Amino acid sequence: MTTRNEGEDMAVESNENLVDQRCPECGRDGYRSPSVTVDAVAARETDEGLELLMIQRGPEPAVWAGLWAFPGGFVDYGEDPEDAVLREMLEETGVSGENPRILDVLGTPGRDPRKHCVGLFYLVDADLDVTPVGADDAESAAWVTIDALSAENVASDHLIIVDMLRQ
Numbered sequence: 001m002t003t004r005n006e007g008e009d010m011a012v013e014s015n016e017n018l019v020d021q022r023c024p025e026c027g028r029d030g031y032r033s034p035s036v037t038v039d040a041v042a043a044r045e046t047d048e049g050l051e052l053l054m055i056q057r058g059p060e061p062a063v064w065a066g067l068w069a070f071p072g073g074f075v076d077y078g079e080d081p082e083d084a085v086l087r088e089m090l091e092e093t094g095v096s097g098e099n100p101r102i103l104d105v106l107g108t109p110g111r112d113p114r115k116h117c118v119g120l121f122y123l124v125d126a127d128l129d130v131t132p133v134g135a136d137d138a139e140s141a142a143w144v145t146i147d148a149l150s151a152e153n154v155a156s157d158h159l160i161i162v163d164m165l166r167q
Helices: 081-093 158-166
Strands: 011-015 018-022 035-041 043-046 049-057 072-074 097-106 117-126 138-145
Touching: 035 049, 035 081, 035 097, 035 158, 043 138, 049 081, 049 158, 072 081, 081 097, 081 117, 081 138, 097 158
Parallel strands: 035 117
Antiparallel strands: 011 018, 035 072, 043 049, 049 138, 097 117
16 A cells, blocks of 8 residues: 655645545545534523524635524544534633533535535533623624524524424
8 A cells, every 4th residue: 555655745636626635656535534523502491492502603604604503613633522612612602611412413515615524513511601702703602592593594504403402
């Protein structure tokens, strides 16, 4: 089996908006793999019903600008996904969390316009005493009643998770 030597560049070619990285010696495309993302699903019961901690997306990617989404982002290289989901929730909302538990995994190619991403959705116990404030790449953050969320105002495939919580 031929492998890439340290410091050797891989050939890069575009294929339907996906970057195709191939070994220059053997042409094998084993270097291409999806990115891993994490999303925090935090909920609380109020007099108005079930509320979810959501962010309003910033300008990128443009197709999701202004839409509601769960706080989340990319797992850094060398980072545990459970640490990543707590980090992303704190960075985007100012709300700390604990006890992440896997809720669902969504990975359909094309679910993210930037690249193929496999999303890990975690139930997270949130600090309910902190008022969420949008930060990082979130335009805003808030507790949103589940009944206010719909296909018209929720980004990506996050509505699948919202609908799961409605049941």
